[in-house]
Amino acid sequence: MEDLGLTPEQIQCLMEAVSTGDINSALACGVSLEVLLQLVEIFTSGGGGNMDAMKDPATGGVAAWDTDRYLNIWVCDLNGENPAVGLLLGFAYPPADLPNWPAGSNGTAATDGVVIDYLSFGNNTPNTTPLQPFADDGRTAVHEVGHYLGLRHIWGDGDCTQDDGIDDTPDADAQTDATAGCDPSQNTCTEATDPQLPDMYENYMDYSSDECQNLFLRQQADLIRSVLIPAQVCCGKIR
């Protein structure tokens, strides 16, 4: 959490908010919505535990279709069961053994896929959470399927010294603040060579407001194809 630039006081405040299950108290810790979302994704990225309850009939969920053949998307109430992180939009497991992800980030045959909170699915939802109107245009599904197909956040989940493992995404020091709108002047990192490129709030793998997002870059598409096509060619199935 300190890597996200949080102060010890903010960390203590967040821990207390989690213990009370009060979303508003978490927001009162002086932490941006985007950092809060990043924390949630970090907490859920390892998988297992209650976060995958929707995938198991024994815990009220629905078992996955064959994850070697299908992309499973569970749409459910993520936050009713987990009010302390009431801003969780969704999460996904990336494929195994990709160079731009830490080892062990992937799910299993039972958990592989995408999970999206019903309030953030599609663009005709009664989203009245604090995230409205930042997550009501259906971009959550695009973002999470991007993770499922191997893409990381364009800021590399770190500062300007880290990137997403894809050359043509401009460097960014952090995620775009969804509350700041679509600001073309934002440029948080100095590129090694000119031209200097602004942060790409248009990218689906940023945390910008849904209304700002409209593209993947060519090399992001190449990585997605590299995940899909070899499996299709060599094994006759989609991973």
Ligand SMILES: [Zn+2]
């Ligand atoms: Zn994400």
